[in-house]
Amino acid sequence: MSNEQIEVLVIGAGQAGVAMSEHLSENGVPHLVLERDRIAERWRTGRWDSLVANGPAWHDRFPGLEFQDVGADEFATKDQVADYFQAYAEKIAAPVKCGVEVTSVTRHEGRPGFRVETSDGTIDARYVVAATGPFQRPVFPPIVPDGAVPVQIHSSSYRNPQQLPEGAVLVVGAGSSGVQIADELRRSGREVFLSVGAHDRPPRSYRDRDFCWWLGVLGLWDLETPAAGAEHVTIAVSGARGGHTVDFRALAALGVNLVGLTDAYDDGVLRFRNDLADNITRGDLNYLALLDAADAYVEANGLDLPEEPQARILGPDPEDAINPRLELDLAEAGVTSIVWATGFATDYSWLQVDAFDESGKPQHNRGVSTEPGVYFIGLPWLSRRGSSFIWGVWHDAKHVAGHIATQRSYLTYGN
Known part of the structure; x- marks a missing residue:
């Protein structure tokens, strides 16, 4: 050439x-x-x-x-x-x-x-x-020093649970990658901690239509800029296991330990912000707002789509949100791996x-x-x-x- x-x-x-x-x-x-x-x-x-x-x-x-x-x-x-x-x-x-x-x-x-x-x-x-x-270029926040746990990898290097050493896993990031990896690790029998930051949480489907369809007919795919303050907000959505709505309450019920945004590390102890409940609440509001917009669209256009009132039943807040864990002694908790689902540059x-x-x-x-x-x-x-x-x-x-x-x-x- x-x-x-x-x-x-x-x-x-x-x-x-x-x-x-x-x-x-x-x-x-x-x-x-x-x-x-x-x-x-x-x-x-x-x-x-x-x-x-x-x-x-x-x-x-x-x-x-x-x-x-x-x-x-x-x-x-x-x-x-x-x-x-x-x-x-x-x-x-x-x-x-x-x-x-x-x-x-x-x-x-x-x-x-x-x-x-x-x-x-x-x-x-x-x-x-x-x-x-x-x-x-995978983004690794400079929080946990090398050697603090046996393995620290970015989500782009994660392949499957067998790849990681025995022990508990901390997954940092509540976008699509983080929630799916945390779910997979928990279902494999691992003890899992999931650090949840700000996120959007659309329904996987609603009233017999996928959320991709709803964003299309509602004109939301055509937004030219993200909302002010939401430039770095991730989207929690999953096509895994046939597709399902990401639900942090369901993850907690599965046994995933939810914590807030990963904030600082000192002498073997990782500290989290006291924002888990707020992050879940804001995700819920995003979810419900899309349901409201979808219902209004159905009524305005006279569509014959099945009602889905159960979609609005969120259930009680997880215990982790009510009594948040603000720090984690990594050795005491048996954490041997951290998966950073923190995006790219x-x-x-x-x-x-x-x-x-x-x-x-x-x-x-x-x-x-x-x-x-x-x-x-x-x-x-x-x-x-x-x-x-x-x-x-x-x-x-x-x-x-x-x-x-x-x-x-x-x-x-x-x-």
């Missing part, structure tokens, strides 16, 4: 890169997609063994291809999702080259385009699309252009960077709330590809 020239270089062949390739091809734009591993590699090896998609198969897919081995209302396994994107790339004849890592992108001086250094040579590209997604150290703020956050408008010729795709809230979901990535890619096609049309003027 040494000294190759290409019009558009797409970096990353996950769901974002595959979607970009489809829309660039539809616009007649010559391009190449580089992937350092395999297509959709993060789905195969960057997830735990039992992970399934958080949305049903009718929703979590691209418009041009249905899942062939998953029912419409079922939740695809991680390997089925990876196979789906592999099949999609083949269907659209995406020009993907695997096993090539991009090490740097710099702007040419005195001429348009970028110099791209890769593990397989140099590429000159007129446009560059960063499709590496948000799951690049982006890493664009290879993209050496003027497209980031002082904190390293990409600066863009719906994926169109502040650095002309550079684009981002696959990021949460890229254009709206739905950007985090597979179908949302597809629509974001359509917009970005259209922008590139328009810019190319300007360049042909007078030629």
Whole structure:
């Protein structure tokens, strides 16, 4: 590939890169997609063994291809999702080259385009699309020092309960990953502590419709920015075991020990904020607000959907919320592992252009960077709330590809 020239270089062949390739091809734009591993590699090896998609198969897919081995209302396994994107790339004849890592992108001086250094040579590209997604660098809060417990891992490195040493496990984080891992560990017979922070908690389904459907008809997928103060609030939703509403009361009844936000560590003792009850209450309010909006939509549109009054029965608060545990002696509790389900940060150290703020956050408008010729795709809230979901990535890619096609049309003027 040494000294190759290409019009558009797409970096990353996950769901974002595959979607970009489809829309660039539809616009007649010559391009190449580089992937350092395999297509959709993060789905195969960057997830735990039992992970399934958080949305049903009718929703979590691209418009041009249905899942062939998953029912419409079922939740695809991680390997089925990876196979789906592999099949999609083949269907659209995406020009993907695997096993090539991009090490740097710099702007040419005195001429348009970028110099791209890769593990397989140099590429000159007129446009560059960063499709590496948000799951690049695991975030470990600097709270518990190395050696305080035998094992500390990020959720991206967790695979199954057998991977961890015997003993109790602390799971930090109450988003989709944290609650599913905590549930799996408890069902395997482990003593589990789950640190619960602020979260949204939608119903898995309500009145015979999945929450993905409700967010669609209520226009909530189209929100362009998160609510003030909710920029870092996680969403607790699960497709595991056929799909179910995440319920912290049910987790407590299963034997999971609930604690508040992990706050500090000192001499073997971990301390938690006294916010568990408030976090559960705010999650309940989010849950009930969606039920209210769904009921209003049903009435306003005269829909014949079955009523579900039992969905509003929350039950008593768990004992852990009434009498919160504010500290935990890790050795005394037998905690031998901590799983940090605390999210990811982006890493664009290879993209050496003027497209980031002082904190390293990409600066863009719906994926169109502040650095002309550079684009981002696959990021949460890229254009709206739905950007985090597979179908949302597809629509974001359509917009970005259209922008590139328009810019190319300007360049042909007078030629």
